[in-house]
Amino acid sequence: MLLSILYVIGITAEAMTGALSAGRKEMDWFGVMLVASATAIGGGTVRDILLGHYPLTWVANPEYLAITCLAGLLTTGLAHWVIKFKGVFIRLDTIGLIAFSIIGTKVALNLGLHPSICMVSALVTGVFGGLLRDLICRQTPLVLHKELYASVAFAASGLYLVLLAFEISEPVATIVTLVSGYLLRMSAVRFGWHLPSFHLESDDPLH
Amino acid sequence: MLLSILYVIGITAEAMTGALSAGRKEMDWFGVMLVASATAIGGGTVRDILLGHYPLTWVANPEYLAITCLAGLLTTGLAHWVIKFKGVFIRLDTIGLIAFSIIGTKVALNLGLHPSICMVSALVTGVFGGLLRDLICRQTPLVLHKELYASVAFAASGLYLVLLAFEISEPVATIVTLVSGYLLRMSAVRFGWHLPSFHLESDDPLH
Amino acid sequence: MLLSILYVIGITAEAMTGALSAGRKEMDWFGVMLVASATAIGGGTVRDILLGHYPLTWVANPEYLAITCLAGLLTTGLAHWVIKFKGVFIRLDTIGLIAFSIIGTKVALNLGLHPSICMVSALVTGVFGGLLRDLICRQTPLVLHKELYASVAFAASGLYLVLLAFEISEPVATIVTLVSGYLLRMSAVRFGWHLPSFHLESDDPLH
Structure with a gap:
């Protein structure tokens, strides 16, 4: 229940960042809805396709697609x-x-599935x-450059799995993970933490 | 039967537009066949993957893939x-x-599936x-900028569903949808109708 | 067994070429692992999704994903x-x-599936x-321009199917295909063989 509310907050915030990207490319309303929806529910869609987990969330619950559009x-x-x-959106995101x-x-x-695949799924x-x-939108994927983002998703998943392994109840594990993940990500944004880059x-060594 | 003929016309025309894009990028023959096929049968492939509808059309009927190549x-x-x-191709397309x-x-x-998902499927x-x-081909997706295109697909699907809901027979619903959709799209091309854009x-508000 | 060893060699070499591409785009470590893994196991993943062949190899065997990361x-x-x-890597690749x-x-x-679909799967x-x-990495897809590459995959698959059709045992067919494919590809690299391009x-004929 808590998770459903947070999910709706999440897809709404993500859809809005998607729409801004579409606006910078001067897309029409259809493009805006497409990019908004891909941003918000694309991750879950790719996950379900990779895991063979059908039906997809938004196919079974079209109201989520309506929200993102x-x-x-x-x-x-x-x-x-x-x-x-902007600051509010970074928090919602x-x-x-x-x-x-x-x-x-x-x-x-x-x-x-194996715990490592659960973390990849996250x-x-x-x-x-x-x-x-x-x-x-033909932008260089920001997620591959930005302050801790993917790492936060990965760490949050690992923490959640550890908490469950210690037989912490699901609602408590969810709240602890949310608070810890939130603090980690906001600290990364504030202090500019990021992974080393390569x-x-x-020029063109192998091709 | 009518629909099968129109499907073959459609994939042929789409494959040809795909090949032209590949040619503008100076691709080799393999690239030409790949882009032609992705353009012609990529939409149905993505749909079937999203809906978990297996086997894919071209896997069960390799002759369609042969046609697009x-x-x-x-x-x-x-x-x-x-x-x-060009004008003929816009009509076939x-x-x-x-x-x-x-x-x-x-x-x-x-x-x-729910009618709204049927329209998304279309x-x-x-x-x-x-x-x-x-x-x-690393082009800015034209479909997100062009005169009514996605909207025509969406509207045609809605009309078809409404006709079926009024218990119109399938062949009649198909023909009415085809004629109406054709007129809508050709009018959009002629008069430059398009969705508002955003x-x-x-610069870079959220990232 | 032979094929498993060659598979591990293949995903390792492919992951390394992926990481080099990520490095040219100054990605962080997460980006490096993502591009390395997509390069190495992305082909098999797309194949399994197109054929509805679940679970995916790396979901069932997470150790392959660990190798590519x-x-x-x-x-x-x-x-x-x-x-x-470089020369060693072209050979491993x-x-x-x-x-x-x-x-x-x-x-x-x-x-x-139909033999033509087996070749497409390859x-x-x-x-x-x-x-x-x-x-x-937002590069023009090299595979659509380079010396025989896709064609080698296609030809190797065709040869393998023909050998099996003549009731050659699987291990022999595998070795003959490997040697022939290797020689064809290395000749293409050395002599600059390539498909005709288009x-x-x-400017913009159809859009």
Whole structure:
């Protein structure tokens, strides 16, 4: 129940970031709805396809798709307001990321998969929406450069699995994971924490 | 039967537009066949993966894949002819779009899905081939900017569903949808109708 | 057994080429592991999704994913060594390509599919990993321009099918295909063999 509310918050915030990307590419309303929906529910869709977990969430519950399309369209009118309250959106986006991560972990757990695959499932759920957004909008995928983002999804999933392994009840594990993940991500944003990156300047070595 | 003929016309026309895009990127024959096939049968493939509808059409009927590869290769020789008869191709492409839309609607209907998902299924069938073409060829996805295209697929699907709901027979519903969708799309091309678009000039608000 | 060893060699070599591409885009470690894994096991993943062949190899055997992530990360430290021994990597990459091709053929054969679809399955297994790498890294897909690459996967699969049709035992067919495919690809690299390509200079004919 808590997770459902957080999921709706998450897809709404993600849909709005998707719509802003579409706006920077001067897309039409259909493009806005497509990019908004791909950003918000693309991660869960890729996860379910990879795991063979049918029917997809939004096919069984079309109302989620309606929410993301609507959030995208509203953003076309509210863009300047969204940009002004940037800080709020980073917070909502972070809550969404952790919620997506926990949901991804649970889906893989329920399919009886190995813990490492549960963590990959969390990662895909949290990260691939933004990756799809950047592919469609032809931006360099931000998620591959930014402060801790994918790592937060991965760590949150690991923490959740450890808590369950210690027989902590699911609601408590969910709340502890949410709070810890939120603090980790917001600290990463504030202090500019990021993974080391790999720079290679040589031209075309293998091709 | 009518729908099968229109489907073959549609994949042939779509494969040819895909081959032209590959040619502008100076791809080799394999690239031409890949882009032609992705354009022509990519939409139905994405739809079937999203809906968990196996086996895919071209896996069960490899002759469709042969048609798209062949149409792609023929285009390398006939490119100037294709470009000269541009108007004919826009018409064939439109017929294909409506046929894809009706087929997408029927696939989802047969799976017992919600009408809104049937319309999304039509949209994906009609539009995602062109989207894949533009992703592979690294073009800004045209379908997100162009005159009414996705909207025509969506509207055609809605009309078809309404006609069936009024217990119109399938062949009649198909023909009415085809004619209406064709007229809507050709009017959009002629009069430059398009959805409003969303322009956002600010730099990088959320990232 | 032989094929398993060759598969591991193949995914390791492919993961390293993926990591080099990620390094040229200055991605962080997560990006490196993502691109390495997509390059190495993306082809098999796309194949299994297209054929509805679940569970995916790396979901059932997470150790393969660990290998590709590790190979990717090691490449960040060994990049100059990798580039220096470029010739070795082209050889390993070629062995991987033929192994992927044979594995793709066998997967489709075991599903009872048409020989032409078995060859397409080989092609997808061999080629789509590199295509995903180039899409994520926003490079023009090399596989659509390069000396015989996709064609080698296709030809190897065809040869393997013909050998099986003549009731040659599987291990012998595997070895003959490997040697022939290896020689074909290395000749193509040495002599610059490539498919004809399709150049089209006209602007925007259909859109």
